[in-house]
Amino acid sequence: MDFELNADQKAVRDMARKFADEVIAPGVRERDIKHEFHADIVKKLAEVGLLGGPVPEKYGGAGLDYISHAIVTEEVGRVDSAVRTTLSVHISLVELTILRYASEEQKRRYLPELTSGRMIGCYGLTEPDAGSDAANQQTTAVKTDTGWLLNGNKMWISNGGVSDLALVFAQTDKPRGHKGIACFLVPTDAPGFSAPIIEGKLGLWSSNTTELVLENVEVSDDALMGEVGDGFKIAMGALDSGRYSVAAGCVGIAQGCVDASVKYATEREAFGRKIAGFQLVQELIADMVVQTEAARLLTWKAGHVKNQGESATFETSVAKYYATEAALKAAGDAIRVHGGYGYSNEYPVERFLRDAQVNVLYEGTSQIQKLIIGSHVTGVRAFT
Numbered sequence: 534m535d536f537e538l539n540a541d542q543k544a545v546r547d548m549a550r551k552f553a554d555e556v557i558a559p560g561v562r563e564r565d566i567k568h569e570f571h572a573d574i575v576k577k578l579a580e581v582g583l584l585g586g587p588v589p590e591k592y593g594g595a596g597l598d599y600i601s602h603a604i605v606t607e608e609v610g611r612v613d614s615a616v617r618t619t620l621s622v623h624i625s626l627v628e629l630t631i632l633r634y635a636s637e638e639q640k641r642r643y644l645p646e647l648t649s650g651r652m653i654g655c656y657g658l659t660e661p662d663a664g665s666d667a668a669n670q671q672t673t674a675v676k677t678d679t680g681w682l683l684n685g686n687k688m689w690i691s692n693g694g695v696s697d698l699a700l701v702f703a704q705t706d707k708p709r710g711h712k713g714i715a716c717f718l719v720p721t722d723a724p725g726f727s728a729p730i731i732e733g734k735l736g737l738w739s740s741n742t743t744e745l746v747l748e749n750v751e752v753s754d755d756a757l758m759g760e761v762g763d764g765f766k767i768a769m770g771a772l773d774s775g776r777y778s779v780a781a782g783c784v785g786i787a788q789g790c791v792d793a794s795v796k797y798a799t800e801r802e803a804f805g806r807k808i809a810g811f812q813l814v815q816e817l818i819a820d821m822v823v824q825t826e827a828a829r830l831l832t833w834k835a836g837h838v839k840n841q842g843e844s845a846t847f848e849t850s851v852a853k854y855y856a857t858e859a860a861l862k863a864a865g866d867a868i869r870v871h872g873g874y875g876y877s878n879e880y881p882v883e884r885f886l887r888d889a890q891v892n893v894l895y896e897g898t899s900q901i902q903k904l905i906i907g908s909h910v911t912g913v914r915a916f917t
């Protein structure tokens with residue numbers, strides 16, 4: 534077992550860290566306060582190759598191994614979870630799903646557009662009445678002579694209003710249940726497609742979150758990814774990939790909390806000394822450090838399994854569950870270290886807390902991760 538990063542991984546880490554600190558971090562507070570999604574950051578990520586992730590170079594990707602992919606995601610998550618959400622959806626839910634399940638023709642058409650940032654992608658699975666119970670898709674796909682007619686509503690879709698391409702899951706044959714679901718590659722400029730913005734979120738203020746409304750959206754036969762009936766399998770495969778990215782992003786939030794807390798505790802004075810000198814403050818920071826390290830190692834372990842080309846569903850759920858809860862706890866504790874100032878947007882930790890919360894919800898809640906882990910080790914499914 535080797536815990537040392539290799540030279541390539543160190544180079545990727547240094548490049549991603551520099552990019553995060555120099556390009557993403559400077560405007561993060563302003564973007565957050567103004568609730569502004571900045572497409573130029575996505576373009577800049579593409580320019581330095583950070584939109585390519587593990588996608589092979591022949592499709593315009595960066596061909597990264599999965600540890601490097603986690604490191605890039607962590608570095609972005611350390612400074613801005615809204616940009617990290619865009620990255621996770623775009624690379625892990627869209628690019629890697631196309632790479633795994635699409636036809637060669639679809640891969641050649643879409644992957645170079647996505648890895649270059651000429652197109653942004655979104656993933657439309659959740660509906661008003663289908664979240665954890667994703668098989669309960671109400672969006673319909675009806676076969677026509679030339680393709681498919683899509684109708685329905687998606688909810689909580691990250692990148693929804695800034696995307697060019699949407700992965701849309703829809704039911705083709707209701708009596709068949711999850712075996713009737715299909716996945717479609719839908720251009721967002723198709724007539725009948727709209728993406729109303731969702732206002733009033735607790736966090737991720739500069740992430741674009743929308744509904745997707747599909748009213749008689751016509752797509753051609755070649756918009757179908759995989760076979761009719763493969764949709765649920767594709768949706769779950771995509772989430773395996775996306776959850777790995779969420780876990781890595783949360784390692785970043787936790788590390789950001791450690792960094793901010795150490796800085797503050799070694800500057801702030803109370804009772805005539807630096808607050809870092811109080812054992813109870815050190816306890817908060819020590820717990821944060823331990824949980825950050827543990828979250829990182831669990832994420833890298835899942836990455837190691839993915840690098841072997843094996844299914845990492847179990848390891849990914851373990852990492853996602855632990856890292857997301859660790860980030861949420863770290864953010865709360867980082868605010869305690871900062872005292873009253875931690876409650877103000879003068880410091881980043883209040884944003885870390887607001888942004889950390891969604892990670893224990895999206896791409897499968899912590900309860901759903903526990904059910905995946907539980908069913909893996911007991912052999913008994915407890916979902917219904």
Ligand SMILES: Cc1cc2nc3c(=O)[nH]c(=O)nc-3n(C[C@H](O)[C@H](O)[C@H](O)COP(=O)(O)OP(=O)(O)OC[C@H]3O[C@@H](n4cnc5c(N)ncnc54)[C@H](O)[C@@H]3O)c2cc1C
Nearest residue numbers: 656657658659664665689690691894895896897898900916
């Ligand atoms: C900011 C944001 C961005 C998002 N981005 C996307 C996106 O890009 N694409 C997309 O498709 N979706 C996205 N989502 C949706 C997200 O994945 C869902 O909200 C999430 O899966 C939970 O579904 P739900 O909200 O319907 O909650 P529900 O499924 O209604 O769950 C409510 C509660 O019941 C619990 N519960 C449900 N079933 C069980 C069970 N069997 N056993 C135990 N407990 C259970 C849950 O754990 C939760 O605590 C996003 C959500 C948010 C908030």
